[in-house]
Amino acid sequence: xxxxxxxxxxxxxxxxxxxxxxxxxxxxxxxxxxxxxxxxxxxxxxxxxxxxxxxxxxxxxxxxxxxxxxxxxxxxxxxxxxxxxxxxxxxxxxxxxxxxxxxxxxxxxxxxxxxxxxxxxxxxxxxxxxxxxxxxxxxxxxxxxxxxxx
Amino acid sequence: xxxxxxxxxxxxxxxxxxxxxxxxxxxxxxxxxxxxxxxxxxxxxxxxxxxxxxxxxxxxxxxxxxxxxxxxxxxxxxxxxxxxxxxxxxxxxxxxxxxxxxxxxxxxxxxxxxxxxxxxxxxxxxxxxxxxxxxxxxxxxxxxxxxxxxxxxxxxxxxxxxxxxxxxxxx
Numbered sequence: 001x002x003x004x005x006x007x008x009x010x011x012x013x014x015x016x017x018x019x020x021x022x023x024x025x026x027x028x029x030x031x032x033x034x035x036x037x038x039x040x041x042x043x044x045x046x047x048x049x050x051x052x053x054x055x056x057x058x059x060x061x062x063x064x065x066x067x068x069x070x071x072x073x074x075x076x077x078x079x080x081x082x083x084x085x086x087x088x089x090x091x092x093x094x095x096x097x098x099x100x101x102x103x104x105x106x107x108x109x110x111x112x113x114x115x116x117x118x119x120x121x122x123x124x125x126x127x128x129x130x131x132x133x134x135x136x137x138x139x140x141x142x143x144x145x146x147x148x149x150x
Numbered sequence: 151x152x153x154x155x156x157x158x159x160x161x162x163x164x165x166x167x168x169x170x171x172x173x174x175x176x177x178x179x180x181x182x183x184x185x186x187x188x189x190x191x192x193x194x195x196x197x198x199x200x201x202x203x204x205x206x207x208x209x210x211x212x213x214x215x216x217x218x219x220x221x222x223x224x225x226x227x228x229x230x231x232x233x234x235x236x237x238x239x240x241x242x243x244x245x246x247x248x249x250x251x252x253x254x255x256x257x258x259x260x261x262x263x264x265x266x267x268x269x270x271x272x273x274x275x276x277x278x279x280x281x282x283x284x285x286x287x288x289x290x291x292x293x294x295x296x297x298x299x300x301x302x303x304x305x306x307x308x309x310x311x312x313x314x315x316x317x318x319x320x321x
Contacts, residue, residue, distance in 0.1 A: 005182050007290055008172035015165040016238045021158055029158040086166075135158035 024053045027065060033135040037127065038065045039103050046104035069101030071126040071146055076106070079116040088138065094119050098143055110142035118145065176206030179218070181290040187282065191256050193217045199257040203292075221255035222316050223280035225298060226306045228252050228259045232269055247272050251298060255316025262292065266299035275305035277319060 021029060024040065028050050031038045040051030041064040048056075055062055077096040083089050088110050096119070097106035112128070113119050124146035133139040173181060176192060180203045183190040191202030192215035199208065200219050207214050230249035247269055250259035264272060266281070278298040288294045306319055 005178055006172070007178045007181055008170060011169040011171045013167040013169070014239065015167075017163050017165065018160055019163050020160050026158045029161065030155075033155070033158065085168075136161060 022053060024051050024062065027051070029135040029137070029139075031067075032137070032139040033133045035129050035133060035139070037068050037070060037100060037140075039068050039100075040064060041066050047102060048105050049100055049103040049107045066102065068103045071124060072098045072100035072103065072106075072143075074111065074119070074121055074123045074125055075099050076121060077111060077119055079119065081116075088142070092116070093142070096125070096143065098125055109137075109140060112142040112144050174206060176204040176215070180204055184292060184294055185288050185290050187285065187288060187294065188220055189223060189253060190218050190220050191253075193219050200255060201258055202253055202256040203260060219255060220316075221253040222318065223253065223282075223295070224301065224318060225251035225253045225278050225280075226311050226314055226319070227264070227272065227274055227276040227278060228311055229274060230264065230272055232272075245269055249278075249298070251278065252312045252314070254314045254318050257312050259312075260292070262295060263297040264299070265297035273305070275308060275311060277301040277303040277306065 028038055037049065038051060039047040039049035040062045041047055042062060043055045043058050043060065047066050047068060049068055051065060052062060054060065075097040077094045079092065079094050080087060080089075081092050083092065087093070089112065094111040094113060094116075095108060096111035097108055098111070099106040111119060111125060125143040126146045126148075127140045128142055128144050130139050130141045180190060189202060191200045192204035192206070193200045194208035194211055194213065194215050195217065196208060196211035196213050199210070200221065201208070201215065202221055204215060228250040230247055232245050232247050234245045236244050242263070247264040247267060248261060249264050249272070251262055252259045264278060277300070279301050280295040281297055281299055283294055283296055303319055306314060
Protein backbone atom coordinates (compact mmCIF):
# COMPACT_ATOMS: atom_id res chain seq x y z
CA UNK A 1 0.00 0.00 0.00
CA UNK A 2 1.52 3.30 -1.06
CA UNK A 3 1.92 6.26 1.27
CA UNK A 4 -1.35 8.26 1.35
CA UNK A 5 -1.54 11.89 0.44
CA UNK A 6 -1.51 14.23 3.43
CA UNK A 7 -4.93 15.82 3.47
CA UNK A 8 -5.88 18.64 5.81
CA UNK A 9 -8.17 21.62 5.74
CA UNK A 10 -9.84 24.21 7.93
CA UNK A 11 -13.20 23.28 9.26
CA UNK A 12 -15.67 25.45 11.15
CA UNK A 13 -18.56 24.19 13.23
CA UNK A 14 -21.10 26.89 14.08
CA UNK A 15 -23.81 26.75 16.70
CA UNK A 16 -26.01 29.68 15.67
CA UNK A 17 -27.87 30.13 18.93
CA UNK A 18 -30.43 32.81 19.66
CA UNK A 19 -31.36 33.24 23.28
CA UNK A 20 -34.58 34.64 24.73
CA UNK A 21 -33.52 37.09 27.38
CA UNK A 22 -36.62 37.16 29.60
CA UNK A 23 -37.68 40.05 31.82
CA UNK A 24 -34.50 40.25 33.92
CA UNK A 25 -31.61 39.82 31.49
CA UNK A 26 -33.72 41.67 28.91
CA UNK A 27 -34.06 44.61 31.28
CA UNK A 28 -30.30 44.56 32.02
CA UNK A 29 -29.46 44.62 28.31
CA UNK A 30 -32.11 47.24 27.54
CA UNK A 31 -30.60 49.51 30.20
CA UNK A 32 -27.08 48.89 28.89
CA UNK A 33 -28.31 50.25 25.59
CA UNK A 34 -29.16 53.44 27.49
CA UNK A 35 -25.71 53.37 29.14
CA UNK A 36 -27.15 52.41 32.52
CA UNK A 37 -26.01 49.43 34.60
CA UNK A 38 -28.61 47.76 36.79
CA UNK A 39 -28.45 44.99 39.35
CA UNK A 40 -31.23 43.30 41.29
CA UNK A 41 -31.85 43.11 45.04
CA UNK A 42 -31.96 39.68 46.63
CA UNK A 43 -33.82 38.58 49.75
CA UNK A 44 -30.58 38.99 51.72
CA UNK A 45 -30.48 42.67 50.72
CA UNK A 46 -27.50 42.15 48.43
CA UNK A 47 -27.43 43.75 45.01
CA UNK A 48 -26.47 41.29 42.29
CA UNK A 49 -24.92 42.54 39.04
CA UNK A 50 -25.68 41.38 36.41
CA UNK A 51 -29.18 40.87 37.77
CA UNK A 52 -30.23 37.27 38.34
CA UNK A 53 -33.69 35.89 37.73
CA UNK A 54 -34.10 33.92 40.94
CA UNK A 55 -33.00 34.55 44.51
CA UNK A 56 -29.83 32.58 45.33
CA UNK A 57 -31.13 31.86 48.86
CA UNK A 58 -34.91 31.40 48.56
CA UNK A 59 -35.19 30.68 44.81
CA UNK A 60 -38.02 33.23 44.63
CA UNK A 61 -38.39 35.30 41.48
CA UNK A 62 -36.58 38.63 41.76
CA UNK A 63 -37.81 41.93 40.36
CA UNK A 64 -36.38 44.86 42.37
CA UNK A 65 -33.92 46.44 39.98
CA UNK A 66 -31.28 48.79 41.37
CA UNK A 67 -29.12 51.11 39.31
CA UNK A 68 -25.49 50.77 40.30
CA UNK A 69 -22.45 52.94 39.65
CA UNK A 70 -20.37 52.88 36.50
CA UNK A 71 -17.17 52.73 38.52
CA UNK A 72 -15.94 50.11 40.90
CA UNK A 73 -13.06 48.14 42.30
CA UNK A 74 -11.05 45.31 40.75
CA UNK A 75 -11.52 42.25 42.97
CA UNK A 76 -9.53 39.83 40.85
CA UNK A 77 -8.05 39.76 37.38
CA UNK A 78 -6.14 37.72 34.82
CA UNK A 79 -3.90 39.24 32.16
CA UNK A 80 -4.34 37.84 28.63
CA UNK A 81 -0.92 38.15 27.00
CA UNK A 82 -1.84 36.70 23.63
CA UNK A 83 -5.48 37.41 22.75
CA UNK A 84 -7.10 34.99 20.35
CA UNK A 85 -9.45 35.89 17.50
CA UNK A 86 -12.56 35.41 19.60
CA UNK A 87 -11.35 37.65 22.43
CA UNK A 88 -12.89 41.12 22.71
CA UNK A 89 -9.52 42.80 22.26
CA UNK A 90 -6.78 42.41 19.67
CA UNK A 91 -4.16 43.71 22.10
CA UNK A 92 -3.31 42.30 25.54
CA UNK A 93 -6.00 43.00 28.15
CA UNK A 94 -7.27 41.65 31.48
CA UNK A 95 -10.37 39.70 32.36
CA UNK A 96 -11.38 41.29 35.64
CA UNK A 97 -13.94 40.75 38.36
CA UNK A 98 -15.19 44.25 39.09
CA UNK A 99 -17.38 45.16 42.06
CA UNK A 100 -19.33 48.20 40.93
CA UNK A 101 -20.27 50.91 43.43
CA UNK A 102 -23.58 49.90 44.98
CA UNK A 103 -23.20 46.23 44.03
CA UNK A 104 -22.41 43.44 46.46
CA UNK A 105 -20.99 40.95 43.99
CA UNK A 106 -18.38 41.46 41.28
CA UNK A 107 -19.10 41.18 37.57
CA UNK A 108 -16.64 39.86 35.00
CA UNK A 109 -15.73 42.17 32.14
CA UNK A 110 -12.84 43.38 30.02
CA UNK A 111 -10.27 45.63 31.67
CA UNK A 112 -8.24 47.58 29.16
CA UNK A 113 -4.75 48.68 30.18
CA UNK A 114 -1.57 49.35 28.25
CA UNK A 115 0.44 46.88 30.36
CA UNK A 116 -0.02 44.18 32.95
CA UNK A 117 1.94 46.33 35.42
CA UNK A 118 -0.86 48.90 35.34
CA UNK A 119 -3.42 46.46 36.67
CA UNK A 120 -3.74 45.67 40.35
CA UNK A 121 -6.29 44.20 42.72
CA UNK A 122 -8.17 47.00 44.44
CA UNK A 123 -7.64 49.53 41.65
CA UNK A 124 -10.56 51.82 40.77
CA UNK A 125 -11.97 51.40 37.28
CA UNK A 126 -14.75 53.00 35.24
CA UNK A 127 -16.90 51.69 32.40
CA UNK A 128 -16.10 52.97 28.94
CA UNK A 129 -19.09 52.70 26.63
CA UNK A 130 -19.07 51.58 23.04
CA UNK A 131 -19.71 54.34 20.50
CA UNK A 132 -22.96 52.68 19.52
CA UNK A 133 -24.98 50.63 21.98
CA UNK A 134 -27.38 47.90 20.89
CA UNK A 135 -28.47 46.08 24.03
CA UNK A 136 -25.60 43.66 24.47
CA UNK A 137 -22.89 43.09 27.08
CA UNK A 138 -20.33 44.63 24.71
CA UNK A 139 -22.20 47.95 25.00
CA UNK A 140 -19.65 48.34 27.77
CA UNK A 141 -16.55 48.40 25.59
CA UNK A 142 -14.50 47.68 28.69
CA UNK A 143 -13.36 49.12 31.96
CA UNK A 144 -10.37 51.43 32.27
CA UNK A 145 -8.49 52.90 35.20
CA UNK A 146 -10.64 55.61 36.82
CA UNK A 147 -9.80 58.96 35.23
CA UNK A 148 -8.88 57.34 31.86
CA UNK A 149 -12.44 56.83 30.61
CA UNK A 150 -12.65 59.68 28.13
CA UNK B 151 -34.50 55.53 30.51
CA UNK B 152 -36.23 56.22 27.24
CA UNK B 153 -39.73 54.70 27.34
CA UNK B 154 -40.22 54.75 23.60
CA UNK B 155 -37.43 52.28 22.77
CA UNK B 156 -38.23 48.61 22.63
CA UNK B 157 -37.22 46.16 25.33
CA UNK B 158 -34.52 43.67 24.41
CA UNK B 159 -36.17 40.24 24.26
CA UNK B 160 -33.54 38.16 22.53
CA UNK B 161 -29.90 38.07 21.58
CA UNK B 162 -27.86 36.23 19.00
CA UNK B 163 -25.02 34.34 20.63
CA UNK B 164 -23.44 32.10 18.01
CA UNK B 165 -20.51 29.90 18.91
CA UNK B 166 -18.04 29.00 16.18
CA UNK B 167 -15.55 26.20 16.71
CA UNK B 168 -12.64 26.48 14.30
CA UNK B 169 -10.73 23.33 13.56
CA UNK B 170 -7.83 22.41 11.35
CA UNK B 171 -8.64 18.85 10.39
CA UNK B 172 -5.95 16.46 9.21
CA UNK B 173 -7.24 13.21 7.77
CA UNK B 174 -5.50 10.12 9.08
CA UNK B 175 -3.99 7.50 6.80
CA UNK B 176 -7.20 5.52 6.22
CA UNK B 177 -9.36 8.59 5.62
CA UNK B 178 -6.76 10.18 3.35
CA UNK B 179 -6.57 7.03 1.22
CA UNK B 180 -10.36 6.83 1.10
CA UNK B 181 -10.78 10.48 0.05
CA UNK B 182 -7.98 10.25 -2.54
CA UNK B 183 -9.88 7.43 -4.20
CA UNK B 184 -13.26 9.14 -3.87
CA UNK B 185 -11.61 11.89 -5.89
CA UNK B 186 -11.11 9.26 -8.64
CA UNK B 187 -14.77 8.26 -8.39
CA UNK B 188 -14.10 5.03 -6.49
CA UNK B 189 -15.47 3.89 -3.15
CA UNK B 190 -12.69 1.88 -1.48
CA UNK B 191 -13.15 0.41 1.98
CA UNK B 192 -10.94 -1.82 4.10
CA UNK B 193 -11.48 -5.44 5.15
CA UNK B 194 -10.85 -6.66 8.69
CA UNK B 195 -8.38 -9.59 8.63
CA UNK B 196 -10.13 -11.11 11.63
CA UNK B 197 -13.91 -10.89 11.01
CA UNK B 198 -13.76 -10.15 7.24
CA UNK B 199 -16.18 -7.24 7.52
CA UNK B 200 -15.59 -4.47 5.02
CA UNK B 201 -15.71 -0.94 6.37
CA UNK B 202 -16.57 2.11 4.30
CA UNK B 203 -15.39 4.70 4.99
CA UNK B 204 -12.40 2.87 6.46
CA UNK B 205 -11.03 4.00 9.82
CA UNK B 206 -7.83 1.97 9.70
CA UNK B 207 -8.98 -0.53 12.28
CA UNK B 208 -11.84 -2.84 13.14
CA UNK B 209 -13.76 -1.55 16.15
CA UNK B 210 -15.17 -5.02 16.85
CA UNK B 211 -11.89 -6.97 16.67
CA UNK B 212 -9.45 -4.24 17.69
CA UNK B 213 -7.05 -4.99 14.86
CA UNK B 214 -5.59 -2.80 12.11
CA UNK B 215 -7.20 -3.00 8.68
CA UNK B 216 -5.02 -2.64 5.59
CA UNK B 217 -6.55 -4.70 2.76
CA UNK B 218 -8.38 -2.36 0.42
CA UNK B 219 -11.65 -3.41 -1.20
CA UNK B 220 -13.48 -1.44 -3.85
CA UNK B 221 -17.21 -1.55 -3.27
CA UNK B 222 -20.12 -0.69 -5.56
CA UNK B 223 -21.99 2.60 -5.72
CA UNK B 224 -25.20 0.60 -5.43
CA UNK B 225 -26.45 0.47 -1.86
CA UNK B 226 -29.21 -0.83 0.36
CA UNK B 227 -31.15 1.47 2.72
CA UNK B 228 -30.44 0.30 6.26
CA UNK B 229 -32.40 3.12 7.94
CA UNK B 230 -33.48 6.65 7.14
CA UNK B 231 -35.05 9.81 8.50
CA UNK B 232 -37.08 12.51 6.81
CA UNK B 233 -35.90 15.99 7.76
CA UNK B 234 -38.64 18.63 7.96
CA UNK B 235 -36.84 21.33 9.92
CA UNK B 236 -34.48 23.65 8.04
CA UNK B 237 -30.95 23.78 9.42
CA UNK B 238 -29.26 27.21 9.23
CA UNK B 239 -26.64 27.24 6.50
CA UNK B 240 -27.86 24.01 4.91
CA UNK B 241 -28.87 24.70 1.30
CA UNK B 242 -31.06 21.59 1.00
CA UNK B 243 -34.74 22.46 1.20
CA UNK B 244 -36.78 20.25 3.57
CA UNK B 245 -38.42 17.82 3.50
CA UNK B 246 -35.55 15.58 2.44
CA UNK B 247 -34.40 12.05 3.23
CA UNK B 248 -31.14 11.25 5.01
CA UNK B 249 -30.31 7.55 5.02
CA UNK B 250 -27.81 5.06 6.36
CA UNK B 251 -26.72 3.20 3.23
CA UNK B 252 -24.69 0.00 3.00
CA UNK B 253 -22.84 -0.33 -0.31
CA UNK B 254 -22.75 -3.70 -2.07
CA UNK B 255 -19.55 -5.36 -0.89
CA UNK B 256 -19.43 -3.52 2.47
CA UNK B 257 -20.88 -4.43 5.84
CA UNK B 258 -21.46 -1.09 7.54
CA UNK B 259 -23.40 1.97 6.51
CA UNK B 260 -22.50 5.56 5.79
CA UNK B 261 -24.86 8.52 5.76
CA UNK B 262 -25.95 10.25 2.58
CA UNK B 263 -28.87 12.02 0.95
CA UNK B 264 -31.66 10.22 -0.94
CA UNK B 265 -33.38 12.12 -3.72
CA UNK B 266 -35.47 11.57 -6.87
CA UNK B 267 -37.57 9.42 -4.56
CA UNK B 268 -41.05 9.45 -3.09
CA UNK B 269 -40.34 10.37 0.53
CA UNK B 270 -43.47 8.57 1.69
CA UNK B 271 -42.43 5.22 0.24
CA UNK B 272 -38.73 5.18 1.15
CA UNK B 273 -38.13 2.02 3.16
CA UNK B 274 -35.54 -0.23 4.75
CA UNK B 275 -34.12 -2.73 2.27
CA UNK B 276 -34.72 -0.37 -0.67
CA UNK B 277 -32.08 -0.47 -3.43
CA UNK B 278 -30.45 2.83 -4.43
CA UNK B 279 -27.55 4.02 -6.56
CA UNK B 280 -25.20 7.01 -6.47
CA UNK B 281 -25.79 10.01 -8.72
CA UNK B 282 -22.30 11.45 -9.21
CA UNK B 283 -21.37 15.02 -10.01
CA UNK B 284 -19.65 15.58 -13.37
CA UNK B 285 -16.08 14.23 -13.17
CA UNK B 286 -14.49 17.69 -13.54
CA UNK B 287 -16.10 18.70 -10.22
CA UNK B 288 -14.74 15.74 -8.26
CA UNK B 289 -12.83 16.63 -5.11
CA UNK B 290 -11.68 14.89 -1.91
CA UNK B 291 -15.25 14.65 -0.64
CA UNK B 292 -18.26 12.37 -0.41
CA UNK B 293 -20.38 15.08 -1.99
CA UNK B 294 -18.81 14.01 -5.29
CA UNK B 295 -21.98 11.96 -5.01
CA UNK B 296 -24.87 14.43 -5.23
CA UNK B 297 -27.34 11.98 -3.76
CA UNK B 298 -28.62 8.43 -4.13
CA UNK B 299 -31.73 7.58 -6.10
CA UNK B 300 -33.94 4.50 -6.06
CA UNK B 301 -33.11 1.54 -8.28
CA UNK B 302 -35.78 -0.63 -9.87
CA UNK B 303 -34.61 -3.76 -8.04
CA UNK B 304 -36.31 -6.03 -5.50
CA UNK B 305 -35.85 -5.13 -1.85
CA UNK B 306 -33.15 -6.81 0.21
CA UNK B 307 -34.79 -8.78 3.03
CA UNK B 308 -34.00 -7.53 6.52
CA UNK B 309 -31.65 -10.39 7.42
CA UNK B 310 -29.54 -9.84 4.30
CA UNK B 311 -29.03 -6.08 4.66
CA UNK B 312 -25.32 -5.49 5.08
CA UNK B 313 -24.43 -8.84 3.49
CA UNK B 314 -24.91 -8.06 -0.19
CA UNK B 315 -21.83 -8.99 -2.28
CA UNK B 316 -20.08 -6.41 -4.44
CA UNK B 317 -21.58 -8.10 -7.51
CA UNK B 318 -24.99 -6.88 -6.39
CA UNK B 319 -28.28 -8.15 -5.22
CA UNK B 320 -29.59 -11.31 -6.90
CA UNK B 321 -32.99 -12.60 -5.94
